[in-house]
Amino acid sequence: MADSAGSIVTARASFPGGDTSLNMIDIARKDGDVLVQLVESCLFMRGEAITEKDIADTMGIPVVAIHEALHVLAKRYDSYAGAIRVREIDEGLWLMDLREDVSEHVETFYIEDMPYTRSEVMTLAFIAFAQPVPRQVLSLYRGSNAGSHARKLVEAGFIKEETLAHDDPRVKDLVERYKHDVAERLSNASQRPDTNDGGTKHKKPRDSWLERPEYTCYATTNRFCGYFNLPRDLESMKKELENWKEIYGLFR
Numbered sequence: 001m002a003d004s005a006g007s008i009v010t011a012r013a014s015f016p017g018g019d020t021s022l023n024m025i026d027i028a029r030k031d032g033d034v035l036v037q038l039v040e041s042c043l044f045m046r047g048e049a050i051t052e053k054d055i056a057d058t059m060g061i062p063v064v065a066i067h068e069a070l071h072v073l074a075k076r077y078d079s080y081a082g083a084i085r086v087r088e089i090d091e092g093l094w095l096m097d098l099r100e101d102v103s104e105h106v107e108t109f110y111i112e113d114m115p116y117t118r119s120e121v122m123t124l125a126f127i128a129f130a131q132p133v134p135r136q137v138l139s140l141y142r143g144s145n146a147g148s149h150a151r152k153l154v155e156a157g158f159i160k161e162e163t164l165a166h167d168d169p170r171v172k173d174l175v176e177r178y179k180h181d182v183a184e185r186l187s188n189a190s191q192r193p194d195t196n197d198g199g200t201k202h203k204k205p206r207d208s209w210l211e212r213p214e215y216t217c218y219a220t221t222n223r224f225c226g227y228f229n230l231p232r233d234l235e236s237m238k239k240e241l242e243n244w245k246e247i248y249g250l251f252r
Contacts, residue, residue, distance in 0.1 A: 025060060028061065032068075032069065035061070035066075036076075040073050040096075043094060048226050048227045049089060049090075049225070049226025049227070049229070051093050052067050085098070085099050090232045116152075119142075119145065120149045120153070123138070123150065123153070124149075124158060125241070126142055128220050130174055131217075132164060133219075134171060136178070137175065140181065154218075157221055157224075158223060159224065161217070162217055162219055163217070164217050165215075166211075166212060179210070225237065
């Protein structure tokens with residue numbers, strides 16, 4: 001939401017004449033064309049997908065008016081037939097980006113700082129594909145640093161924590177897989193000789209968290225969907241992620 005507010009402030013200063021004393025939001029309530037320009041400014045400054053509600057709440061204008069302005073804006077870009085397009089990538093979620101037939105030729109001009117390591121990105125990919133993911137399950141599959149990865153991703157707004165009952169069907173399959181993989185690892189470990197006494201070391205699993213009434217789980221947010229241009233519907237998202245070979249490789 002803060003990003004949206006910043007976009008509005010910048011948009012006011014960028015209008016012809018640069019008269020920031022004008023209350024552009026008040027004008028937009030009366031002038032549909034000004035509203036379309038403000039909405040366009042929001043999309044441009046945001047740089048990622050944004051919901052109609054976010055724009056409406058920030059500007060204090062009904063969602064229905066924002067919805068209509070976005071459709072007008074999208075038609076303008078379509079009629080212009082330029083490289084940039086405005087589109088609704090999911091219900092109420094809009095994005096300004098390059099057309100696919102253009103973007104593939106100019107990717108080398110796109111420069112972005114890389115604040116995330118490959119390991120952090122793969123942790124995010126695992127959460128997106130397998131969500132909702134209990135904390136302990138994440139640590140098993142993504143290693144001891146997964147907790148710090150998750151905290152960073154929560155702060156960035158890409159994932160969120162949610163509490164689910166231990167018998168929630170959304171986590172059942174993943175927890176069962178976890179139990180199987182833990183048992184297999186323990187079985188393999190028990191077959192290795194203990195170098196201290198020459199005998200066989202038998203370890204007992206420490207899975208008391210499985211008996212808790214609730215699990216703390218990670219799941220993706222709407223910001224994640226908008227940033228990576230993915231559908232917000234969970235099943236649709238997972239189907240699309242299956243085509244990403246690196247992510248699919250996590251489960252081999």
